[in-house]
Amino acid sequence: MVKRNQTLLTEFVLLGFGDLQDFKILVFIIFLIIHIMALTSNALVVVLVVLIRSLHSPMYIFISQLSLSEIIFTSNIVPNMLWLILVGGGRVSIAQCIFQFFLLAFPTMAQCLLLASMSFDRYVAICKPLHYAAIMTFGHQVQIVSSCWLVGFTLSFILYVLLDSLEFCGPDTINHFYCDISPVVELSCSENPSVELVTSxxxxxxxxxxxxxxxxxxxxxxxxxxxxxxxxGRQKAFSTCSSHLTVVCLYYGTLGSIYFFPPNKSSLNINKGLSLLYTLVTPLVNPLIYSLRNQEIRSVINKCSCL
Known part of the structure; x- marks a missing residue:
């Protein structure tokens, strides 16, 4: 564990969504229901892929890993967000804030690599069908999935160590509902340009x-x-890619709008809304896209519901 230097600040203030007044209970209930549905649907995908032998193919294994990353991601962000809604903002220690970012970056990086791996799987299946069985063996699947998680963990840990080395002298307010890297670096009083360079x-x-x-x-x-x-033949080939393309567009659309178009003071509420879409709605929509558009998963769910 990296030893923390003495700093003037030990806590940050997360503003959350501000004062929702009479609507906070309603918003809390709505977000809680969405969160439970997201966890349940993603957990269901993971369980089905693990238990049902007909789903032990590369595409479904990748889908289950995407759902696992969504579970880690949303379980890290949403419970604290719900608490901030109830109390109208709150304090978080710097150590907890930096660790929350690590648990945010880890599944995010792994998911980017998993989506790329799924596109490679579709490329081999459609462009090199005769070599698919030889290329996408079970051993290669395990190596690809393990590499995605390992690279995501390693690089996220590097960012964690860099952030953990920073000192914070004030101000202490983050106008958001979770600890992201940009506001944390902005609040630092350490002169360490390597952090921003490595992060970029x-x-x-x-x-x-x-x-x-x-x-x-x-x-x-x-x-x-x-x-x-x-x-x-063309329609069948397109159908095997449509779910993945939909998820890629949704995922990178929200991710890009948050991180590649930094908000100014007048657009903070828009950024919070996009972050809410990314952290709460997307984890719910992704498994629904796969289950609703995939005939094999739908048939498995129907069979299980009839038992």
């Missing part, structure tokens, strides 16, 4: 590079699909 490099590598890889992969996939002579 890691975020670019783990967010932009997978997105470029996904885009390039799907351009190749689209080119291959358009060469398929039959309409039925």
């Amino acid at each position: 490099v890691l975020c670019f590598s783990l967010v932009v590079c997978p997105f470029v890889f996904i885009t390039t992969t799907y351009i190749t996939i689209l080119h291959t699909i358009l060469k398929i002579p039959s309409t039925t």
Whole structure:
């Protein structure tokens, strides 16, 4: 564990959503219901993929890992957010704040890599179908998934160590409902430009590079699909990619709007709304997209519900 230097501040103030007055109980109940539904749906996907033998294919294994990352992510952010809604803001120790960011960055980075891995899986399935069984063996699946989690953990831990080395002298207020890296670095009084440099490099590598890889992969996939002579064949190929593309667009749309367009003072409420969409709604929507658009998962759910 990194030893913390003496600082003038030991706590941050999270403003949350401000004073909701008479609406805080209603907002709390709505957000709690969404959170429970998100946890339940993602946990259901993980359990089904683990227990149902017909779902032991690369695509479903990747889907289960996405759901696992959503469980870690939303369990880290939403409970504290619900508490801030009830009390109208609150204090958090600097150590807890930095650790919360670590638990935010870890599944986020892993999910970016998992989405890129899923695009590679679709590329092999559509562009090199005769080699699919040889390339996407169970051993290779385990290596890919393990690498995604390991790289996400390692790079997130590097960011954690860098943030843990900073000193904070004031001000102490974060106008948000969770501890993100930008406001934490802005509140630091340490002269350490390497933190911002390393942060920028890691975020670019783990967010932009997978997105470029996904885009390039799907351009190749689209080119291959358009060469398929039959309409039925093209539709079947498109259907195997549609769920993944929908999740990629939703995920990177919200992620990019939050981190690549830094908010100014006049747009903080918009940024909070986008962050709310990213931390609360997206974890619920993603498993619904896969279950509603995937015939095999729907059939498994129907069979289980009939038992």
